[in-house]
């Protein structure tokens with residue numbers, strides 16, 4: 244809890260997007276509780292994922308590449324809360340930490356980004372596309388096996404520079420990240436979920452705290468978005484059953500209409516040669532069971548070895 248003598252320390256990664264997300268969290272807390280900006284302090288923390296830029300993420304391996312150091316700081320009391328892209332979060336939090344505060348979700352779609360080409364359909368035969376996301380690579384390879392995929396890591400500016408340098412003719416980014424950076428204009432367009440199902444929890448920000456920190460729990464409950472919470476719970480239950488390692492292309496999206504939740508999910512072979520997809524619809528309160536059940540269905544239809552072949 245912020246006091247006149249000690250501001251509430253908000254931990255996050257140091258990237259422009261992470262800082263924008265931390266500031267959004269701070270602004271929502273200020274508004275909800277009538278607190279001044281100096282009741283908060285944003286603390287930037289470097290993670291392994293930020294440090295190692297010369298290798299594909301799947302090679303560095305391990306879960307929580309972008310989160311471990313931040314969770315350590317939270318457990319040690321060096322920060323009071325941590326702001327995360329839920330897309331990057333492992334499905335289980337370490338003992339003693341909880342995420343029960345989700346901010347209202349941004350645009351869930353992927354953006355098609357290219358200086359020269361308007362859409363996936365208009366990419367010339369054999370064009371070079373940059374992406375380090377296993378999901379996006381597999382989805383694209385499935386739809387356009389002719390395209391050539393190259394690894395593309397780094398922050399948004401780095402990736403745009405690579406496009407300007409001609410390393411690739413197009414890439415993909417989350418619309419949510421571009422929106423939060425006021426950079427939607429760099430996208431040629433957004434891709435409908437029917438054409439490219441987003442990553443589980445894409446566009447959602449979660450705020451993590453120590454489980455026993457009841458002051459922070461009370462502070463955060465005022466900015467929790469219930470609808471986002473229900474959607475993310477269903478999507479992450481789906482992911483958890485699949486035990487989405489970083490090696491597995493998985494996509495999932497839940498939508499809410501009133502009390503009805505619709506969940507779509509898919510798993511792919513990394514080379515895009517096969518996709519298994521399905522959906523569930525039901526009462527939003529059963530979202531986690533739906534996610535688990537859909538994952539079981541996809542696993543059994545895919546057969547043994549699909550995810551790790």
Ligand SMILES: NCc1[nH]cc(CCC(=O)O)c1CC(=O)O
Nearest residue numbers: 328330416417419420445446447
């Ligand atoms: N894996 C990196 C990452 N984690 C969250 C976002 C974007 C913001 C979001 O999805 O909430 C991104 C970058 C991207 O996919 O373009």
